[in-house]
Amino acid sequence: MTSAKRALITGITGQDGSYLADLLLEKGYEVHGLMRRTSSISTQRIEHLLCGNQPRVVLHTGDLGDTTSIQRVLKEAQPHEIYHLGAQSHVHHSFTQPLYTADVVALGTLRLLESAIQLAKTQEVRFYNAASSEMFGHATIVPQNEETPFHPRSPYACSKVFGYHQTINHREAYGLYAANGILFNHESPRRGEQFVTRKITLGAARIKVGLQKKLALGNLDAQRDWGFAKDYVEAMWLMLQQPVPGDYVVATNETHTVREFLEETFRLLDLDPAEYVEIDPAFFRPSEVPVLKGDYSKAEKELGWKPATNFKELVRLMVEADLALAQKEAAQSAI
Incomplete structure (x- = not known):
């Protein structure tokens, strides 16, 4: 058994998951990824990590809608850090698929948190939840920070608010090291074509x-407050390296x-x-959500992070x- 720190990334085949996998591998992690079994191959963003005789990441099939598969993957991967990025992440689609969005984004987060609690009984586990600036919605306060009230304006945003509070609840009720990253819009050449x-x-x-x-x-x-996804995944990692877990806005303040x-x-x-x-x-x-602008001063002060692009x-x-x-x-x- 390797002595490297192990990480599990849900949504590893997405934009953020692929950049995070690159970062964690650079830092010497053993990287595992959760991906849904589909009829078409969807690993193009991490193809550079899978080619050759020795793939650099271990992929596990599972579904955020299925508790049994989540528990199985955690048992197989035994992660020290869980980065929960998987979601139905398209706001527009959430209006046409609200129940599916709520099941995957809201309840999927709860299923993963509950499974992490069980794993934490046998080893140290740290949990990162990808929250979203969409939770602020029709915010009357600009810029938005960690204290700004939420006013979600889509099924996606409502589901993210649920996952955000469940993450805090598991931190406070069960002592799980759990952090929320409230990421504002972040883009890259790996962004999905529907965005x-x-x-x-x-x-x-x-x-x-x-x-x-x-x-x-x-x-x-x-x-919108647009940043570079590759910059933002570093903030995710930094959140799980702190002595005490917290919640952080990640943005550019522009x-x-x-x-x-x-x-x-x-x-x-x-x-x-x-x-x-x-x-x-x-x-x-x-x-519509007219204006989103994030104040990342807490992340800069406590994590030493600021946008580079x-x-x-x-x-x-x-x-x-x-x-x-x-x-x-x-x-x-x-x-």
């Missing part, structure tokens, strides 16, 4: 190389509109958004990656 930032950068890149003619978007006036993100993307590609962008009411939320650098990283992807796609389609 607005990646939809913009990939769509614009495809327009640039002639693969796409139009880009349909919703509310361009929504203001806001930019979707329109600004769009304009910066098209500027980098020397395109005029007025020629290609269409507004589609289908992409507007039933209840600014807004324009983030957009450039995403545009360059998606332009390369679109050029490769165009080359393949020309064969």
Whole structure:
């Protein structure tokens, strides 16, 4: 049995999970991941960790909707640290799939916490829960910090509020080392294509190389606090290294509109958004969240963390990656 510290990441195949796996491996961890069994392969973000004769991560199949599979995976992995990132994470989809979202995001967190309590009886376990700035919703206080009241505006946000408070409850009631990371919007070239930032950068890149003619978007006036996912996973790790667990906002303390993100993307590609962008009411939320802006001063003071990548650098990283992807796609389609 290896003497390395063991970590389990739920949602390891997602944007944050893949960057966190990279970070933990760099720090010498034995990394395990929980992923759902599906009919299609969904490991492209961690493919670089699976290739070769010796995969660098151990994958376990399980489901946040199934307590038995969660307990089995914890027994197999025996993690010292659990990073709970798995979720139905798309806000818009939560309006069309509210019960599924609540089961996976809210009750899935509770199932994992209950299983962690059992594991903690035999070994030290530290638990990180991925909370969300969406919990603030229609906040009247700007910027938002750890004391700002929640006003969730979607089934996803409501479910995240439940998971947030259950994490605190297990910390206070059972003595579990459990921390919440209230992460504001964080993006990267590994962001899912259904999220607005990646939809913009990939769509614009495809327009640039002639693969796409139009880009349909919703509310361009929504203001968000956008950071780089690779920076943010470091904050997750730091939260579980403290002597006492706590809850932390992870953000940049800056806001930019979707329109600004769009304009910066098209500027980098020397395109005029007025020629290609269409507004589609289908992409507007039933209840909008107008402004999210996070105050990360507690994380800076207690964790020594602050964002390393600014807004324009983030957009450039995403545009360059998606332009390369679109050029490769165009080359393949020309064969």
